[in-house]
Amino acid sequence: MKNDKPNNDNHINSIRHTTHVNDQGIRFAEFELAGDEQDVSLPDKRPDTLNQVQETVDPAVPTKKPLIVEPQQSLDMNWGEDFRYVTKEQQFVQKARELAWHVEGETPFVTFKSYWPTYDQMTSDQFTWYFYWREEVRSGRYPDTDLSYLFVYFYELIHGVGWSDPLQGYEWMEQTWTAYRKRYAKLDTYMREWLYDFMIVHGLDMPIGETYQRFPRVLSAELKETEWKRRFSLQPVELTWDLLLELLDYDVEKSRFYQESGRKDLERYAPKVIALVDSYLAKMKGQRFIDRFQPRPRQVKRHLFRSAVYDHGLYGRTVVLTVVSLSEYAPLRSYITGLVRLTENKLRELRGFKGRLRGADVVEPEVEEIITRYLNKEIQEQMEAERKQSLPEVQIDTGKLRRLQRESDQVRDMLLTEEAGQQQAEVFQRELTPAPRVPLDDAGSITKDSAKTETPSRSRSATRSAPKKPDVFQAVMDFDADPYELDSIEMREQSDDADDIASSVNTLEAKQPEAESQLGAAEGCYMESSGSADDSLMQSMGSREEHSSEVGVIHGMDPHPVENDVHTGMPTGMLAVVEQSWQWEVEDEEWQELAERLSFFHLEALSVLKDGPNRPGLQRIAEKAGSMPALLLDEINDAAMDTIGDLLIDGETIADDYIEMLETLKSV
Secondary structure (H helix, E strand, C coil): CEECCCCCCCCCCCCEEEEEECCCCCEEEEEECCCCCCCCCCCCCCHHHHHHHHHHCCCCCCCCCCCCCCCCCCCCCCHHHHCCCCCHHHHHHHHHHHCCCCCCCCCCCCCCCCCCCCHHHCCHHHHHHHHHHHHHHHCCCCCCCCHHHHHHHHHHHHCCCCCCCHHHHHHHHHHHHHHHCCCCCCHHHHHHHHHHHHHHHHCCCCCCCCCCCCCCCCCCHHHHHHHHHHHHHCCCCCCCHHHHHCCCCCCHHHCHHHHHHHHHHHHHHHHHHHHHHHHHHHHHCCCCHHHHCCCCCEEEEEECCCCCCCCHHHHCCEEEEEECCCCCCHHHHHHHHHHHHHHHHHHHHHHCCCCCCCCCCCCCHHHHHHHHHHHHHHHHHHHHHHHHHHCCCCCCCHHHHHHHHHHHHHHHHHHHHHHHHHHHHHHHHHHHCCCCCCCECCCCCECHHHHHHHHHHHHHHHHHHCCCCCCCCCCCCCCCCCHHHHHHHHHHHHHHHHHHHHHHHHHHHHHCHHHHHHHHHHHHHHHHHHHHHHHHHHHHHHHHHHHHHHHCEEEECCCCCCCECCCCCCEHHHHHHHHCCEEEECCCHHHHHHHHHCCHHHHHHHHHHCCCCCHHHHHHHHHHHCCCHHHHHHHHHHHHHHHCCCCCEECCEECHHHCHHHCCEEEC
């Protein structure tokens, strides 16, 4: 290489440079930039300089032919097809379709682990195992395999390889996921999204089989909103504690009540309160949460089959979905938060915890009353159950019981033997004692004084001569017996008692034939009169039952036992049933169900309250029922809430809306 011009021979005054020419006659220049050459444009080459350079070229050096040759004729080529770039995903789809029905024989398992696995990454042994395993899976058998083989199989199903109907492809994906998800928990992250995308691209309306106790961290927003909509559409609403936390505007787990003593109560009752209020609003106002709070739908763009070997030319890269974001709707979140705060305040009050939360005023008064009554009842039942569980467990020693049974048998035998000896001694002594002389009058009859004194002595003698046989009861407790034999044991005992009674009656009949003959006429008269009375009573009651079955009449009767009237001999309880039965004619099915659930005392209490508050009357009915007035009214309101969906009694008066319904409640 030789220098053509010195450094000072510079046609650009502002830039220092040097021009060189190599052995092949190629001329080039070197520029030295010092930093002060900014915004200085390079001038075009001067013609004289070019001529001078050409003159300096040695003519003896042969010149090279240009490398670029202009074609003689234009080439007729399709650049879009002949020079098309084939992606890795497209190569996989093309080969998968070629091997769609390829099957291999049984072969040993070979491990295979790869990121975004395809056929090109398999060895010959892995290739053979995969197609043997795939045929087993298609036949409904799921042998152990590696996760990479599963991904290759799912990639095939995504691209329509192996199935003829989209529903069949969806079922195969879901069944294979279910078979291997316990062994490979990582599958859940991908299969939830891929199955949802598969439903979208093929227009399948399939219910999402998986339910969430809590949302996974990587779950997409579209799937979350789909799950929210499904849960709020259920009857009743099903929300777990973890799902409920995502709808709250405050961190309830940082509450002092939650951290100290109220964690179990809040996690147990807060989701139930949400379901209770949703059912109450649906019954009273005809609007559930999902109807009352309806956010505006919005359009979102979703990428299809993320993290899969997927050819975007098949179904597209993205799809536009219409989503209703329930979990982000501010009015719904505010109302749910108010319900949870109110629930926490009520639990604090019932548990004796100081302090109350603000922000529960968004809840309506009637809804607050429903929540209060529900929590009062639940906490009382829970406390009663805890009290019963805290009682010490009673353990019975069967060995000691058998020993006590043997000892009691011995004592009984001794007592019976001693009593028999005493009876024999008394009889023997009475036989040896001479009979007393009875004074007679002139006619040979017993005088009155002697008769008076003789009669009680004979009665006393008869009493002594026929001592009562002591009733000895033996309690036989077989704790090893089958509990299902208790009924048969009771029936046997009842039959034994009946036999004893029958034998005693027969004895009395044998001893008193004359008394029966004298009382026969009177008894016949009484039986005729009582039989006719009973027949008329049963006929009247039967006619009432027929009438009630036709027009929806509910009868309530006094459950007290039947007693005999002292003066008339008639069953007084039977008369009480007729006099104190209640008849309530209602047409609506809900009111008929309410009437059937109310007892005799409930109906009597409603009748007392028809004309206004009546504390003495309620107290009288409660004492007869063995209860308290407040409990009777609460039981009526509980039945009313379960049937008609509203409180029937407000305080100690009938609600104004339902006074007309009680006009048909009458005593018959």
